[in-house]
Each structure stands twice: as structure tokens, then as C-alpha cells.
Amino acid sequence: MEMWFSDEHTDNVKLSIRVEQQLFSAQSEFQRIDVLESKEFGRILVADGDLMLTEKDEFIYHEMITHVPMAVHPHVEKVLVIGGGDGGIVRELVKYDALEKIDVVEADPLLIEVCRKFFPQMACSMNDPRVSIFNEDGLRFVRSKSDVYDLIIIDSPNPFGPGEGLFTKEFYGNCYNALHSDGVMINQHESPFYKEEAFQCQRMHKRIIESFPISKIYQAHIPSYPSGHWLFGFASKQYHPLNDLDGVTWTLKGIPTRYYLPRLHQGMFALPAYVEELVKDVE
Amino acid sequence: MEMWFSDEHTDNVKLSIRVEQQLFSAQSEFQRIDVLESKEFGRILVADGDLMLTEKDEFIYHEMITHVPMAVHPHVEKVLVIGGGDGGIVRELVKYDALEKIDVVEADPLLIEVCRKFFPQMACSMNDPRVSIFNEDGLRFVRSKSDVYDLIIIDSPNPFGPGEGLFTKEFYGNCYNALHSDGVMINQHESPFYKEEAFQCQRMHKRIIESFPISKIYQAHIPSYPSGHWLFGFASKQYHPLNDLDGVTWTLKGIPTRYYLPRLHQGMFALPAYVEELVKDVE
Structure with a gap:
């Protein structure tokens, strides 16, 4: 299976990272939070669909x-x-x-x-x-x-x-x-x-x-x-x-x-x- | 129509740019050369599928x-x-x-x-x-x-x-x-x-x-x-x-x-x- 997470930088540009596995997903009172596992960036924290941070950088x-x-x-x-x-x-x-x-x-x-x-x-x-x-x-x-x-x-x-x-x-x-x-x-x-x-x-x-x-x-x-x-x-x-x-x-x-x-x-x-x-x- | 050009940064990461139009494509003796028109980066020069440069940066x-x-x-x-x-x-x-x-x-x-x-x-x-x-x-x-x-x-x-x-x-x-x-x-x-x-x-x-x-x-x-x-x-x-x-x-x-x-x-x-x-x- 191929799975990619895309972070939209503008309406016309996105950075896509291959995802091994979605480790977590939930909606809090404030936002949707996801944790993804990737080969290139390690774990990725996503809030409301936006990349917040990655383990690598x-x-x-x-x-x-x-x-x-x-x-x-x-x-x-x-x-x-x-x-x-x-x-x-x-x-x-x-x-x-x-x-x-x-x-x-x-x-x-x-x-x-x-x-x-x-x-x-x-x-x-x-x-x-x-x-x-x-x-x-x-x-x-x-x-x-x-x-x-x-x-x-x-x-x-x-x-x-x-x-x-x-x-x-x-x-x-x-x-x-x-x-x-x-x-x-x-x-x-x-x-x-x-x-x-x-x-x-x-x-x-x-x-x-x-x-x-x-x-x-x-x-x-x-x-x-x-x-x-x-x-x-x-x-x-x-x-x-x-x-x-x-x-x-x-x-x-x-x-x-x-x-x-x-x-x-x-x-x-x-x-x-x-x-x-x-x-x-x-x- | 939606058209995106993706530049592979590694096997697991790519930057994708929305393309308005492909302006040119040809194979020279050395490489395939493409020119794309994009809203975000202006014109993009591509050689053998790799982004070479963009008008914007x-x-x-x-x-x-x-x-x-x-x-x-x-x-x-x-x-x-x-x-x-x-x-x-x-x-x-x-x-x-x-x-x-x-x-x-x-x-x-x-x-x-x-x-x-x-x-x-x-x-x-x-x-x-x-x-x-x-x-x-x-x-x-x-x-x-x-x-x-x-x-x-x-x-x-x-x-x-x-x-x-x-x-x-x-x-x-x-x-x-x-x-x-x-x-x-x-x-x-x-x-x-x-x-x-x-x-x-x-x-x-x-x-x-x-x-x-x-x-x-x-x-x-x-x-x-x-x-x-x-x-x-x-x-x-x-x-x-x-x-x-x-x-x-x-x-x-x-x-x-x-x-x-x-x-x-x-x-x-x-x-x-x-x-x-x-x-x-x-x-």
C-alpha cells in the first residue's frame, strides 16, 4: 500500500511525505490531532491537517x-x-x-x-x-x-x-x-x-x-x-x-x-x- | 483540469507544484527538457524530470x-x-x-x-x-x-x-x-x-x-x-x-x-x- 501525507504550503504547492502508518487520530475540543510514522521524517505531528513538526527536524x-x-x-x-x-x-x-x-x-x-x-x-x-x-x-x-x-x-x-x-x-x-x-x-x-x-x-x-x-x-x-x-x-x-x-x-x-x-x-x-x-x- | 508537477526530493518526499500549462517538451542528445508554467513559481525548467530552476527563486x-x-x-x-x-x-x-x-x-x-x-x-x-x-x-x-x-x-x-x-x-x-x-x-x-x-x-x-x-x-x-x-x-x-x-x-x-x-x-x-x-x- 502507498500512503502519502501532503502539507499544503499554498493552494498551489504541497510537500508530500510517504507515510508508513497512521499511529493516532482524534478530535479534541480544539483541533484534530494526527500522528503519522514516516521513513524520511520519523514521526509527524499534524493538527487540523497541517504539519506541526517532525521527529527529524x-x-x-x-x-x-x-x-x-x-x-x-x-x-x-x-x-x-x-x-x-x-x-x-x-x-x-x-x-x-x-x-x-x-x-x-x-x-x-x-x-x-x-x-x-x-x-x-x-x-x-x-x-x-x-x-x-x-x-x-x-x-x-x-x-x-x-x-x-x-x-x-x-x-x-x-x-x-x-x-x-x-x-x-x-x-x-x-x-x-x-x-x-x-x-x-x-x-x-x-x-x-x-x-x-x-x-x-x-x-x-x-x-x-x-x-x-x-x-x-x-x-x-x-x-x-x-x-x-x-x-x-x-x-x-x-x-x-x-x-x-x-x-x-x-x-x-x-x-x-x-x-x-x-x-x-x-x-x-x-x-x-x-x-x-x-x-x-x-x- | 488539475495538473501537478512533482519533484522527487527522495524516494519518500516530493514537492508538488500546480501547473497551468506545459509550454515545451523535447528530448535533446543529452536530456529531456520541459518548461512548465505555474502560478506559484512562474515558469519552471525541468531536466530529466528534475526541477532545475524556477522563475520565482x-x-x-x-x-x-x-x-x-x-x-x-x-x-x-x-x-x-x-x-x-x-x-x-x-x-x-x-x-x-x-x-x-x-x-x-x-x-x-x-x-x-x-x-x-x-x-x-x-x-x-x-x-x-x-x-x-x-x-x-x-x-x-x-x-x-x-x-x-x-x-x-x-x-x-x-x-x-x-x-x-x-x-x-x-x-x-x-x-x-x-x-x-x-x-x-x-x-x-x-x-x-x-x-x-x-x-x-x-x-x-x-x-x-x-x-x-x-x-x-x-x-x-x-x-x-x-x-x-x-x-x-x-x-x-x-x-x-x-x-x-x-x-x-x-x-x-x-x-x-x-x-x-x-x-x-x-x-x-x-x-x-x-x-x-x-x-x-x-x-
Whole structure:
């Protein structure tokens, strides 16, 4: 039998991956969740038909969204992860001994359960004593916080459908308030290549620069994501992502990584000319 | 009617692009050549069923394979392009007034003809008076040259099938001899992500470091290529790709680009940890 899963990148482009077996499928209160087994990408997590992550390349996304701010902010103790029920960001965060508190706000408890069962190498740190999981709405959760966190990581799906509220100006403003006076906010920032995503990326950037004095974009190669060219946003009240990078201190911590390196850090913020232009239009 | 073109990235992964129309199809002495019209990527050039380039993102490949050495080597006058019958590299090269001679060795005259007709924005500079086109075998052509060129750009297809000879140690050695004592050789270097290509990439790097004293790898985001993470090789007798970069002089030339920028240059040579390891294994 031949079975293929297709992830639609646009109406006219799709990435198809041969599937060995469908391991899980269920509808939660929030979304349909599927887990597929594939030869090329290992296990694949699918939400409402969209590829969320794969066993083979999830390390790139999770390392890049976590270690970039951790190598810049000199004393992160309290972190809020919005979304992130898969545990990938938590796995990277617990590598830092100095971290005291990791709050994970994941609305969908089924997602957490599925990842614990089918992606143990990713969800392995969700039981760390520093981790508290809140099955709540991220928007509402962050609205009630003020001056609590050093770092907020927004591990949102795309800005269509249920995740939409995580891409509004109001939400970014609430994140600003939830952060200490030297806090940093990181979010996934879509891809600059296909028209619709590039537009979302631009709009998101506009809203973040309206809330934060420092706002820069960086990039990574994530093969399973649309176009493979993925952006992240670094928004900050005080620390500059390049000027305040302390690669030596970070290296001395001995954090094991497969993608992130401090000497990559500068380069990731150097955007291609066409991406710079996209972003400049709203600055 | 629905029509999709699928580019096989591995036996288990393919990128599919919706096709509006097949504009051309013919078998040359060397390969089957197709031109497809698509909404998302514009026109697509296909050789023996493999995606060669698309109108939408060919600028990334052609800028990155051309401007990186041109911003390092201080006085390029004579260039050899092996392959490159599509004209994309030539279009970038003719932007440099100081260039005196551009030899293009493209075995397949039909490829040149097809690109002139269907990709005029790419093949537009093939009539530049500095360009000489040789419909010859690249291997044989370069074997007969000694101390002739400042820069050789190898615009080869993948290392399987007819292009195979362009990935041998003997060939790289002949390129070395064809270059002046401060010459630079650039080649497309496959992707590090999928196993088979990563292996080719490693093998290629090993062969190049056996021929050239300086050999570094750099990367770009090319969405239509397998994994979107594409590598290039910078092999050199004298100039170092980072230490000898002269971004100011390059910028003063006023070369228009949509991807390449000197401030991107450093970053492109900063490889992710897993790619560094892949490459180090053979160094």
C-alpha cells in the first residue's frame, strides 16, 4: 500500500511525505490531532491537517526559538511558554540550571498527552519540577500577569483559525506588561517566501515594533516547513540580540545543540535583501 | 483540469507544484527538457524530470553562486562557467564592468535555446560581447586550460547521471590548474539535510579540500530545492572568503541584488552545528 501525507504550503504547492502508518487520530475540543510514522521524517505531528513538526527536524525550530534569547539575556529565571504543549521548547529550556520557573500555557490537554506518548524524546522534560502546565487560553493567561517573566516564548501555530489572537497588537502589549523591565519576547514569525505568509510576517512585525523598543528578525533552515526558510522575532525592552550576545558565557554552560551555535547567531540576523525590504516597509 | 508537477526530493518526499500549462517538451542528445508554467513559481525548467530552476527563486541561486566570490576576489577579469546554459550566472556576471571575458561551457545547445526563448529575463545577457559559448564537454574543456581564469563557477546538476564527471577529484584538480595563482572556484554543493545528498556533499567537500588550500562551505535558502537548505563550495588558492571580503568596494559598484548583501556574507558561512559536523568528518 502507498500512503502519502501532503502539507499544503499554498493552494498551489504541497510537500508530500510517504507515510508508513497512521499511529493516532482524534478530535479534541480544539483541533484534530494526527500522528503519522514516516521513513524520511520519523514521526509527524499534524493538527487540523497541517504539519506541526517532525521527529527529524523539530530540533532546529526548538533550538532556535530557545537558545537565541538564552545566549543574550544574562539572567533568565522565569519563563513563560505560550503554546508549546509538545514539550520541545521545555526540553531545551531545562538544559539551563539557572532557570527557576517554566510556565507552559497550552490550551489543549490532548496535545500534551499525545506528545508524551508518541514523541517521548521531545516531551521528556515536561515532568521537570520547574515546569507548571496551565491548560488555559494563552491570551487570557498573559493578560493577568504583570512584571513576572524574564522571557516569553510564543510557540503559536499560524495566524489563521484558533491561534489568531496570538498575533494581535493587544496580545503583544500584554506580553510586554508581563515581562520584567529587561524582558525578551520571542515568537515564530512565519516564512517570507510565499505571498500570504510574507504578508502575515510583515503585519506581525509591524505590531511588535509598535509594542517593543527593540525588534529584530532572525532566520533558520527548517526543511519540513513551507519554503524551508523560517523566521523568528526577537522583541526586547533592553537587550539587543547582537550587541548583548555573550557567546563565551553561553559556550561555557556546555549546552548540547545540533543546530544553534553562538557563531551562527550573528549570521541568523543577517537577512537576504528581499526579506529586509519586506520588513523595512513597515518599520 | 488539475495538473501537478512533482519533484522527487527522495524516494519518500516530493514537492508538488500546480501547473497551468506545459509550454515545451523535447528530448535533446543529452536530456529531456520541459518548461512548465505555474502560478506559484512562474515558469519552471525541468531536466530529466528534475526541477532545475524556477522563475520565482532562481535569483537566489544565481546571486549566491556569483556575488560571493566577486566580493572577495579583488580583480576578476576572466571567468569560466561550466554548465550555466540557462544564462542566470552570466546575467549576474555582466553587472561587473571590469570583467573582460566570460566563457560558458554548456554541452547541450538545446538548453541554451530553450532558456533564451522561455526565460528571457534570465538568458538576457548571453549575447553580451564578453560572452563566448562553447557547446563542449566541461571536463574536456577544462583539462586543456592552464593558468587562464580568475574564477571558475561550476553550475552542475546533481552528481548522478551525466553530470557525474563534474564531481570527481580529477576534475577539481583540472580546475585548479586552469586558474591563475590567486584563482577561486565555486560550485553548487547539494543539501546537507537528506541522507543521500548529505553524503554527496561530504564526498564533494573531501575531494575539493584535497585540491585547494582554502575550502569553505556557505549556504542559502532556496525554497524550490530539496529541503530548501542549499550549500555552495568556495575553493581558493589564496583569498579567504571572509578575511578577504571587501564589502565596501563591492557596495560602491552599485550592483543590484535581491538576495546577496555583503552584510549577509559572513552569516552565510556560519553553518549549523549538524552541517559543521558533516563537513568536519572529512576535513
